[in-house]
Amino acid sequence: MGAFRLITWNVNSVRARLEQVARLSHEQRPHILCLQETKVDDNGFPHKAMRAAGYRHVCPRGQRMHHGVAILARVPVVHSYSLDWCGKGDARHIAVRLESGVEVHCFYVPAGGDEPDPETNPRFAHKLAFLDEMRAWAETLDRPVVMVGDLNVAPLETDVWSHKQLRNVISHTPPERARLDAVMAAHDWVDAMRAAVPAEHKLFTWWSYRARDWRASNRGRRLDHIWVSRPLMARFRTMRVLDDVRDWPRPSDHAPVLADFDDL
């Protein structure tokens, strides 16, 4: 069977990143491209530009200004749907079912604000509740799925540039990391990125805009993930963080993550 390539990328505004999406699509030719933080409602979504970039199927789930996800596909999509989380109506999830029956789920988990105390910071409380809801959903999942996106949690010590300095910084706090572990265990997912790069090695997908030289300082975090149902791992080949894209003109602060499968 032919190879199947998937890329997930937090673009930080799809309209600000049209050229980069086109270039990435041309250079890597993914069958499926999952986007987060599109920051546009579905009427304003750049359908034409995405079709020009080669995607016959465009499944956006957006809202004005904030959040927003989309799945773009060169291969047939038999069904797509979005789930609501925490009853807020936020555009944080879109899923597609492929002809094989495999589903691809694209998530944008709340970032959680700055203060790591759910009592005083409602954004952090929302993030924890969102992760709890994901775990409950994962417990009911009885079919093979690939789950990708900006989960806004760096679970391992080597998923951040300094475990010591970030252990009380949102994205790497104990309650978030414990909840993300629980989501993964609830469906018996495999962390495909870590299947490719052992936990001894640092692995990042996001670098702040604020660094003078993001590559030199390398104060990154692994916030973006590719999780694969265990039975599908037999088809998983390789993974790459496309960090060169972080150096393109007008970059997103997230690098795309690419995964190759034998088939999907």
Next chain:
DNA sequence: ATGGTTGTAGGACAA
């Protein structure tokens, strides 16, 4: 210790 940048907007605010 603080500030550093970007995007959406057209002033803060979230990331």
